[in-house]
Amino acid sequence: MKEPIVVNLPIPASGLWLGLLAMAVIFTVASIFISHHWSYYGVSNTNRDFATALYYVGGIALLVGMGLSAAAYGA
Amino acid sequence: MITLEPGEEVALEVRRHWIVLVLPGLFIGVLLFLPIFAYAVVSNLSVAWELPGNASALALYLYAGWVLFAWIVGFVMWIDYYLDMWVVTDRRLIDVDQKGLFHREVSSLRFEKVQEVTAEINGILATYLGFGIIRVQTAAEETEFVITNVSEPQKMVDAINARIGHVARNQIAAAAPLSASQP
Numbered sequence: 001m002k003e004p005i006v007v008n009l010p011i012p013a014s015g016l017w018l019g020l021l022a023m024a025v026i027f028t029v030a031s032i033f034i035s036h037h038w039s040y041y042g043v044s045n046t047n048r049d050f051a052t053a054l055y056y057v058g059g060i061a062l063l064v065g066m067g068l069s070a071a072a073y074g075a
Numbered sequence: 076m077i078t079l080e081p082g083e084e085v086a087l088e089v090r091r092h093w094i095v096l097v098l099p100g101l102f103i104g105v106l107l108f109l110p111i112f113a114y115a116v117v118s119n120l121s122v123a124w125e126l127p128g129n130a131s132a133l134a135l136y137l138y139a140g141w142v143l144f145a146w147i148v149g150f151v152m153w154i155d156y157y158l159d160m161w162v163v164t165d166r167r168l169i170d171v172d173q174k175g176l177f178h179r180e181v182s183s184l185r186f187e188k189v190q191e192v193t194a195e196i197n198g199i200l201a202t203y204l205g206f207g208i209i210r211v212q213t214a215a216e217e218t219e220f221v222i223t224n225v226s227e228p229q230k231m232v233d234a235i236n237a238r239i240g241h242v243a244r245n246q247i248a249a250a251a252p253l254s255a256s257q258p
Contacts, residue, residue, distance in 0.1 A: 004123040005121060007122055007123070007124055009125065010126075011128070019140065020140075023143055026144075030150075030151075059147070062146060063143065065135070066139040069135040069139060070132075073132035075128075
């Protein structure tokens with residue numbers, strides 16, 4: 001029988017938290033640019049409200065998902 | 076933000092047809108599917124992973140991060156689509172060309188300079204979905220506004236023609252007292 005290839009990935013839980021922090025920073029910076037474009041360049045109010053809610057709910061849910069996964073990884 | 080002249084009124088705002096979002100949508104779909112495909116391939120290999128933590132949690136973590144990346148890219152693409160538009164006012168046609176987040180070109184063409192406006196709907200898809208090309212020819216032969224993949228092109232052409240007619244009537248009315256006063 002063929003021996004499985006052993007892949008050792010010594011990823012510490014702290015690395016995942018650092019990754020989450022990096023993604024949170026990227027998300028925040030992107031949010032600043034995106035919000036600026038929506039409000040400054042004339043996205044209509046109805047579309048802006050819907051897009052803003054969708055963007056933040058989706059983005060924050062994904063960040064929370066990453067956080068829960070990082071916690072589960074380290075537990 | 077488009078700066079209008081005092082008293083200028085917006086008659087119509089037109090964007091590209093939603094069909095132009097299909098390719099970016101497919102790109103985002105591929106982005107989302109790629110890790111699932113990679114996971115399926117890796118699962119079939121005889122690989123034993125040695126991790127200090129839960130492997131499923133790590134996979135979920137990486138996928139959530141990847142989806143967040145695609146989420147941001149998707150919204151940037153939507154901004155590119157939404158802010159790329161043409162505005163017909165009662166005096167001119169304004170072309171706003173949004174190229175990504177940090178490149179924006181705004182040009183305008185006054186109706187006095189417009190000679191001809193044509194709408195072109197070419198092909199089965201364009202006919203049934205209602206999108207096409209608009210060509211705006213100015214007095215200077217080399218200057219031509221070409222607007223591609225515009226939604227409901229005939230509606231926009233009608234709006235532009237109505238404004239051109241209005242501007243021309245105003246010019247004639249303004250010139251008439253002058254010519255009458257001359258001997």
